[in-house]
Amino acid sequence: MTQKVLLLPGDGIGPEIAAQAARLLEACQNAGLDIEVEEALVGGSAFDAFGEPLPAETLEKAKAADAILLGAVGGPKWDKLDDLSKRPEKGLLGLRKNLGLFGNLRPALLYPQLASASSLKPELVAGLDIMIVRELTGGIYFGQPRGIEERNGERVGFNTYVYSESEIERIGRVAFEMAQKRGGKLCSVDKANVLEVTILWREVMERLAPEYPDVELSHMYVDNAAMQLVRAPKQFDVVVTGNMFGDILSDAAAMLTGSIGMLPSASLNESGQGMYEPCHGSAPDIAGQNVANPLAMMLSVAMMLRYSLDEPTLAERIEAAVGDVLDQGLRTADIAQPGEVHASTVEMGDAVLEAF
Amino acid sequence: MTQKVLLLPGDGIGPEIAAQAARLLEACQNAGLDIEVEEALVGGSAFDAFGEPLPAETLEKAKAADAILLGAVGGPKWDKLDDLSKRPEKGLLGLRKNLGLFGNLRPALLYPQLASASSLKPELVAGLDIMIVRELTGGIYFGQPRGIEERNGERVGFNTYVYSESEIERIGRVAFEMAQKRGGKLCSVDKANVLEVTILWREVMERLAPEYPDVELSHMYVDNAAMQLVRAPKQFDVVVTGNMFGDILSDAAAMLTGSIGMLPSASLNESGQGMYEPCHGSAPDIAGQNVANPLAMMLSVAMMLRYSLDEPTLAERIEAAVGDVLDQGLRTADIAQPGEVHASTVEMGDAVLEAF
Ligand SMILES: CC(C)[C@H](C(=O)O)[C@@H](O)C(=O)O
Numbered sequence: 001m002t003q004k005v006l007l008l009p010g011d012g013i014g015p016e017i018a019a020q021a022a023r024l025l026e027a028c029q030n031a032g033l034d035i036e037v038e039e040a041l042v043g044g045s046a047f048d049a050f051g052e053p054l055p056a057e058t059l060e061k062a063k064a065a066d067a068i069l070l071g072a073v074g075g076p077k078w079d080k081l082d083d084l085s086k087r088p089e090k091g092l093l094g095l096r097k098n099l100g101l102f103g104n105l106r107p108a109l110l111y112p113q114l115a116s117a118s119s120l121k122p123e124l125v126a127g128l129d130i131m132i133v134r135e136l137t138g139g140i141y142f143g144q145p146r147g148i149e150e151r152n153g154e155r156v157g158f159n160t161y162v163y164s165e166s167e168i169e170r171i172g173r174v175a176f177e178m179a180q181k182r183g184g185k186l187c188s189v190d191k192a193n194v195l196e197v198t199i200l201w202r203e204v205m206e207r208l209a210p211e212y213p214d215v216e217l218s219h220m221y222v223d224n225a226a227m228q229l230v231r232a233p234k235q236f237d238v239v240v241t242g243n244m245f246g247d248i249l250s251d252a253a254a255m256l257t258g259s260i261g262m263l264p265s266a267s268l269n270e271s272g273q274g275m276y277e278p279c280h281g282s283a284p285d286i287a288g289q290n291v292a293n294p295l296a297m298m299l300s301v302a303m304m305l306r307y308s309l310d311e312p313t314l315a316e317r318i319e320a321a322v323g324d325v326l327d328q329g330l331r332t333a334d335i336a337q338p339g340e341v342h343a344s345t346v347e348m349g350d351a352v353l354e355a356f
Numbered sequence: 357m358t359q360k361v362l363l364l365p366g367d368g369i370g371p372e373i374a375a376q377a378a379r380l381l382e383a384c385q386n387a388g389l390d391i392e393v394e395e396a397l398v399g400g401s402a403f404d405a406f407g408e409p410l411p412a413e414t415l416e417k418a419k420a421a422d423a424i425l426l427g428a429v430g431g432p433k434w435d436k437l438d439d440l441s442k443r444p445e446k447g448l449l450g451l452r453k454n455l456g457l458f459g460n461l462r463p464a465l466l467y468p469q470l471a472s473a474s475s476l477k478p479e480l481v482a483g484l485d486i487m488i489v490r491e492l493t494g495g496i497y498f499g500q501p502r503g504i505e506e507r508n509g510e511r512v513g514f515n516t517y518v519y520s521e522s523e524i525e526r527i528g529r530v531a532f533e534m535a536q537k538r539g540g541k542l543c544s545v546d547k548a549n550v551l552e553v554t555i556l557w558r559e560v561m562e563r564l565a566p567e568y569p570d571v572e573l574s575h576m577y578v579d580n581a582a583m584q585l586v587r588a589p590k591q592f593d594v595v596v597t598g599n600m601f602g603d604i605l606s607d608a609a610a611m612l613t614g615s616i617g618m619l620p621s622a623s624l625n626e627s628g629q630g631m632y633e634p635c636h637g638s639a640p641d642i643a644g645q646n647v648a649n650p651l652a653m654m655l656s657v658a659m660m661l662r663y664s665l666d667e668p669t670l671a672e673r674i675e676a677a678v679g680d681v682l683d684q685g686l687r688t689a690d691i692a693q694p695g696e697v698h699a700s701t702v703e704m705g706d707a708v709l710e711a712f
């Protein structure tokens with residue numbers, strides 16, 4: 001049966017890197033992959049065209065798709081929109097929430113060819129391979145009540161950090177299963193010495209642990225986790241945490257590799273439907289210049305093939321092709337060493353397709 | 357007039373490092389400083405003695421003091437206490453809240469003698485000197501409502517992230533003034549693309565900016581700030597943020613120096629009363645072994661002399677003495693290089709006193 005892939009280029013460098021992903025999808029089709037690819041607008045570009053960051057048509061197409069590939073959303077052009085509900089980010093958050101994409105997988109993987117790009121000393125990051133499992137449809141991102149209102153003669157802003165047992169259990173199981181497939185170590189990050197919501201979080205993780213006897217569960221406060229990521233990142237295998245802490249820690253972890261332009265991510269719902277996107281943002285400062293690194297986006301295609309389309313062999317071929325291209329020495333500006341020649345977005349895309 | 361200093365050794369390594377601070381205070385008295393030093397219990401040790409992490413007597417003494425020196429609180433012994441209000445951390449949080457210590461100053465300073473201890477490449481951290489200004493009596497740490505309760509047949513945990521305009525303005529002014537005294541750059545960290553409370557935060561910072569024309573204000577999302585601290589920490593001068601983000605970022609920033617055992621912090625209220633403590637925790641694993649680094653605690657005395665007791669000359673003498681000791685090559689275990697001889701807590705204290 002033909003599976004449906006929805007491509008959402010988004011804003012900034014999104015369209016350029018999405019174009020390389022589209023070429024890769026075509027190559028997969030030529031290699032026998034039975035998919036149908038559609039495109040739609042999301043984020044600032046959707047706001048410009050339809051006045052909404054997540055138009056109804058885009059949401060419909062997303063619901064109908066087996067997997068979604070997203071470039072990136074956002075940019076200074078839309079940052080001044082007073083109405084938060086119109087900002088590009090709401091397109092992304094709306095997709096996550098409406099599709100129930102609660103399980104966000106953010107690998108922080110150091111490519112040996114790029115080891116010198118890390119700001120950490122080589123011995124601390126050589127072989128780094130962390131998987132951050134971030135809850136993506138709950139927590140303070142979506143908690144009610146929220147807003148800004150007048151109280152005692154001044155304005156007060158408020159948001160609610162909330163998790164139910166079932167939400168915690170659901171993401172916990174994703175993380176335990178991930179740890180089983182990897183190194184068998186799971187670190188749950190919370191702030192249980194201060195926040196009640198994370199006391200419940202810790203309790204549920206503890207309750208699940210006996211069901212996964214092959215996984216060694218530990219707990220860490222979020223401030224310590226931020227320190228340990230800087231101090232000795234290789235101590236981590238799988239990390240599980242809520243939406244807000246996951247946002248912060250996954251970006252810090254990704255940056256440890258020095259090559260955030262290399263890192264894909266997956267956001268999955270309960271039926272295995274997924275949205276795949278690079279960890280980097282829309283990089284408006286370099287948009288339209290054919291210099292952005294398309295590899296995270298192309299590796300997002302690989303992740304999609306593995307997690308949503310059940311095509312591990314094609315996924316491996318893409319990952320191997322990316323490895324080849326790095327071995328050949330091709331580098332976009334973001335991963336180049338001083339003095340190295342910079343490949344363009346399209347040249348990098350060409351090289352991956354050739355190696356595929 | 358005799359000023360009052362309250363020494364709160366606390367838990368874990370707290371008493372050992374507090375003992376070195378006490379000797380230093382004595383030396384300051386001998387050098388003419390007119391203070392009266394008292395001691396009291398807080399945290400787990402207070403719980404063990406009185407069943408409360410912040411006994412009424414301790415709070416009274418704290419209120420009466422001109423400045424407070426705190427070692428550290430917490431340890432695994434008390435982590436299993438189901439009642440969060442009895443945990444050692446509540447002693448610390450109670451002091452902050454009851455004394456109105458809203459302005460937390462957390463310097464992340466790289467000592468040139470210890471540059472190699474950083475996990476970052478030397479060129480990225482040489483000369484690092486960041487001041488993180490963290491709001492300490494509001495935000496999600498203290499927001500109501502909070503708790504764990506039954507909803508729709510399951511338990512739900514919740515906390516409230518809340519700031520009023522006046523709270524934001526108050527910490528904003530501390531940060532702007534700090535930036536005026538330092539490099540003139542202030543970066544306000546928020547998550548204004550998602551959280552309403554931080555939209556208000558950003559707005560108030562913007563509103564204050566014209567009053568400090570000599571300060572260059574910028575804004576950064578917290579996830580990006582965590583990345584930028586890893587990627588290029590020297591871009592920061594003063595950073596201002598709320599309680600929770602400040603907890604995470606100040607620890608990450610401190611760890612960049614590789615020597616968290618060197619970093620003091622100050623928590624100030626509106627009348628200049630302050631509590632001073634090392635950035636590191638109670639390190640229960642090495643407690644009682646005479647190996648903990650007392651320098652952050654001794655530098656906390658210097659910070660106290662500068663910010664609360666108006667004795668900048670004595671503060672400088674302490675800082676110079678610490679510099680001398682490092683120049684002499686003395687190193688406790690936490691800041692030693694492999695193969696170096698380790699000084700004990702007391703030896704380090706001796707050396708600082710001698711150099712003072
Ligand atoms: C763009 C923003 C809303 C988003 C988030 O905070 O989740 C991004 O930072 C991410 O991590 O995917």
Ligand SMILES: CC(C)[C@H](C(=O)O)[C@@H](O)C(=O)O
Nearest residue numbers: 193194223430445448449603
């Ligand atoms: C011990 C804990 C409550 C405290 C905090 O989270 O504020 C500590 O981490 C700190 O940063 O001083």
